[in-house]
Every structure is written in structure tokens, then in C-alpha cells.
Amino acid sequence: MGEVVFDAGQKRLFVSDPRSGEIVATDFSGRELARTGDLPGVKGLALSDDRGTLYAAVPSLRAIVTFSTPDLTEANRYVLGDQIHPSDVTIVGGKAWFGYDGPPLSGQFGSVDSSGQVYFHPRQSLESYGVSPTVHSSPSAPGVLVVASEYATSGDARIYDVSSGTEALITELASAPSSNGDFGFSPDGAELVQLAGEARRVRLSDGAIVATADISGSELDIRPDGRYAVATGAVSVYEAGSETPEWRVELQGYVVTGGLIWEPGTDRLLAVTEVFSGGSNKYALWSVSETEPAVPTPSATTASPKPPAATLRAPASVIKGQPVTITGVATNLPENRWLTIARADPEKPWETEIAQVWPDSAGAFTSLTPRQFWARPRTPPRPTSSVAPWRAPP
The missing domain is CATH 2.60.40.10 (Immunoglobulins)
Structure with a gap:
């Protein structure tokens, strides 16, 4: 399974397909805008802060590859090392931070800047991610990087301050009931929402668990008003702090990594699903919304009903x-x-x-x-x- 990133400002999305080794750009209606290939196993994607550059983690090439977003023309290829296989990438402070598999079968993370300078996090004692970890960040929490195990059953994850250009550990998250799904950041940047067998609200400053909810899923996105959507093969929308969904929509296929976003300024969700059929991957872009009936306001022409x-x-x-x-x-x-x-x-x-x-x-x-x-x-x-x-x- 690949990954999706959305460029809400330009109403574009980018999808990586590791099986075909391609990245495809479409608009929000699903119309193809550009395509590039020869990227076997391409996985993680991220957009630069100015949305002009797309970063791709390509484990088979042992490199982070960048493209200009208008037409997916390759711009740079940052080779990380003979035994370094990146699978996820995110942008914090102008650097591309990536999770990778490396020797000896150990997952870790590092960064590369625009000059091609590569940095690897020094492994600490008792620190292990098993395989290539996922990396997460958000504009609402500048300078913060979350590094998480993708398969560990205890939901291992750590929060780092990378505002100086190198990482400083803020806290290690407590063990979770299950392996990690997605992470989301609160609109004010003060909390992290972790999906790991349950939904956890975690304070970024010290890792304290603020609240938990009996909600599971693989993908998550949070609106500026605090409502959040959780997806696997269906999309459920919750009010902030609630365990009961406001509404739920079943989809065909599974929502891919990064494939769920609230379209800014609307009550509409966009979801990208994947189905493997007939020896190939088939992707679908869904527009998901729930229109609640408007409650009329009493006026000269609309009066509150009187009792018989x-x-x-x-x-x-x-x-x-x-x-x-x-x-x-x-x-x-x-x-x-x-x-x-x-x-x-x-x-x-x-x-x-x-x-x-x-x-x-x-x-x-x-x-x-x-x-x-x-x-x-x-x-x-x-x-x-x-x-x-x-x-x-x-």
C-alpha cells in the first residue's frame, strides 16, 4: 500500500503505488494531472511547506526523491546509503525527516536537508522500532516530530523537538493496547491523538495521556473545530471528546495511508481507497459528507408551532x-x-x-x-x- 498527500490550497492530491512504482497527481474530482514512474516500491510522500516540492521515500533506490509538483518532474535524488531503505517521510523546519530500515534489520530515523546533507539518529539503548518507523508532523505543532513503530504491538512512539535541526527527546509515549495506526495533532498544537487499539489524547509537552476513547481505525484527520474523522473500510465522524459517531459512511476498499482529509472550509471529507483486483491496484476518490437538516429560525413567515x-x-x-x-x-x-x-x-x-x-x-x-x-x-x-x-x- 502506498500513501496519499493532499494539497488543499491547489485542490490536488498525490498517490504513490509501490506495486507499479508510480506517483500520480489528480485534482479533487479524480482527473489525472501528471504521472511519473520508475520508482519501484515507492511509499511515503510529503509536501514542502510552500507546496512546490513533493518528497518521496523510495526504499528500492535507497533514496529520498523530490519532484516539482506542477508536473512531477524529478528535481533531486538524495541517496542515503547502501543499506538504508526509507519508507516514510515528513517535512519539519525545512528538512525531510524519514523513517528507514537499516542494518542489522533495525528501524531508525534520520533527516536530509536541501543541500543533500544526510543525518542519522544515533540509536539509544532500549530504543527499538523493529522495522522502519513512521514519522509525523503538523504545521499546528512547529518543530515537533513524532516517530512511531508501525508494527510493534505496544504502540511504541516518541516525541522529539527538532526545531534546532537535530532531535531532542521530549517524551516516550506509554505502551498502547495495539499497534499504531495514524496520528493527528489538535488544532492548537497542544495535543496528539494516537490511534492504537483506542484513541488517545496525549499532551505533547510531556506525553501525559489526557483522555482515551474506545475508537479504533487506521487513518485520522482533525478539523479546526476539533471534530475528527476516523477511517478503515468506513468513515466515522466524532465530536471532540465523544465516543459516539455523529455519522458513519461505508466505503468500498480500505482507506490508504494519508488518504483522509477534511477539505478546508467545508464539511466535506475526501477519502482515497484501494482495492487489489485482477492483479492490479485500483484506487477510488470519495467525496464524503453528511448534510444535517437545517432547523428553521422563527420569523415573520416561519413561526414556531402552537399546541392544539x-x-x-x-x-x-x-x-x-x-x-x-x-x-x-x-x-x-x-x-x-x-x-x-x-x-x-x-x-x-x-x-x-x-x-x-x-x-x-x-x-x-x-x-x-x-x-x-x-x-x-x-x-x-x-x-x-x-x-x-x-x-x-x-
Whole structure:
């Protein structure tokens, strides 16, 4: 599986395909803009701060290769060493920091600057990434580099300050329930979100775990308002601090590394999925959004609904054995509803239905009480009558 990087400002994306050894540039509609090849096993991608240069980690060439972004013309090839096989790259402070496999089957990280000067992090005791680690950074946390094991079951990761040009360890993250997925940075740059069998919010200054959530996934992106999207074969969107998704969309295939981004200024997510079919990789660009119904604001033309109501008129007293006429007016009723008139007696805990009426277009209605009630007037305490809405007849 390769990697995707998005250039939101120019509405472009770049996809690496290690099987074909190609990098392809498309716009946000999926239309191909440029393509380059002869990069066997190409994996990690990163864009320079000015978005004019694309960096690619090519393990088979033992090099970091750069391209001009308009047309993917190769600009430079920084060979790292005979036994150095880079697989991931990110840009911090004008340098390309990369994770690599090297002798003896040990993963580590290093950097290369624009002059081609290569630097390798000196391995510390008890420091191991197993294989080539992943490297992560964000403009919201300038000078910060996260180096993480991709396959270790304990989610090994370390945070470094590289603002001086060389790395200074800030903290080592506590063991996680599972291997690492993606990392994201909070909009204010104060926290790191780690996907590793759960979602963790980690304070960048000291590595303290601020909060955890029962959320798993492989890819992550965080909006400026704090909402975050998590993806594997589906995309789920969460409010900041919530474990329950606001909405979820199933996709075909799996979201590739780096293949999930909030499009700036919109509520739309872009996701790139990969399916291996018929001996080749097939990629798809998805536009994912969830439009919630707008809640109308009461105005001169849109008023808040009023509750149904009715007024009744009936004789103050009745004569035993004589019919009683009850009239009334109903307001704020839904259309095509009849009403039930019921007799309520304080001495009885139930109501007795007297009649059903159909209001006219003005809401007015009249009811003549049925014969079975004529001979049964009540003595004090005096009963009352009421109306209740009923479903429209079929």
C-alpha cells in the first residue's frame, strides 16, 4: 500500500503505488494531472511547506526523491546509503525527516536537508522500532516530530523537538493496547491523538495521556473545530471528546495511508481507497459528507408551532332524559382530524366517550349527545367535557 498527500490550497492530491512504482497527481474530482514512474516500491510522500516540492521515500533506490509538483518532474535524488531503505517521510523546519530500515534489520530515523546533507539518529539503548518507523508532523505543532513503530504491538512512539535541526527527546509515549495506526495533532498544537487499539489524547509537552476513547481505525484527520474523522473500510465522524459517531459512511476498499482529509472550509471529507483486483491496484476518490437538516429560525413567515386547543359550550345544567347539545371551536389542529368529546367525572378515574365530531374549515363543531347519555345526568360534583385529537379516518 502506498500513501496519499493532499494539497488543499491547489485542490490536488498525490498517490504513490509501490506495486507499479508510480506517483500520480489528480485534482479533487479524480482527473489525472501528471504521472511519473520508475520508482519501484515507492511509499511515503510529503509536501514542502510552500507546496512546490513533493518528497518521496523510495526504499528500492535507497533514496529520498523530490519532484516539482506542477508536473512531477524529478528535481533531486538524495541517496542515503547502501543499506538504508526509507519508507516514510515528513517535512519539519525545512528538512525531510524519514523513517528507514537499516542494518542489522533495525528501524531508525534520520533527516536530509536541501543541500543533500544526510543525518542519522544515533540509536539509544532500549530504543527499538523493529522495522522502519513512521514519522509525523503538523504545521499546528512547529518543530515537533513524532516517530512511531508501525508494527510493534505496544504502540511504541516518541516525541522529539527538532526545531534546532537535530532531535531532542521530549517524551516516550506509554505502551498502547495495539499497534499504531495514524496520528493527528489538535488544532492548537497542544495535543496528539494516537490511534492504537483506542484513541488517545496525549499532551505533547510531556506525553501525559489526557483522555482515551474506545475508537479504533487506521487513518485520522482533525478539523479546526476539533471534530475528527476516523477511517478503515468506513468513515466515522466524532465530536471532540465523544465516543459516539455523529455519522458513519461505508466505503468500498480500505482507506490508504494519508488518504483522509477534511477539505478546508467545508464539511466535506475526501477519502482515497484501494482495492487489489485482477492483479492490479485500483484506487477510488470519495467525496464524503453528511448534510444535517437545517432547523428553521422563527420569523415573520416561519413561526414556531402552537399546541392544539379547543373551547366548549354546553348548558350550565341539564334536564334528566333530555338531549344535550355541545358546540365548540378547535384551533391549531393538524389537517383532516376528527375530535372525540369525552365526559370526565371527578368521582371516576376514567373518561367516558360521548361523541366524535368533525370540525369544519373554521374549526367549529356541534354534537348532540347520544340517547344512552340522556337519562344519566350527574349530580354534583359537576362533570366536565373535553376534546382530544384523533387520527384521520382511512
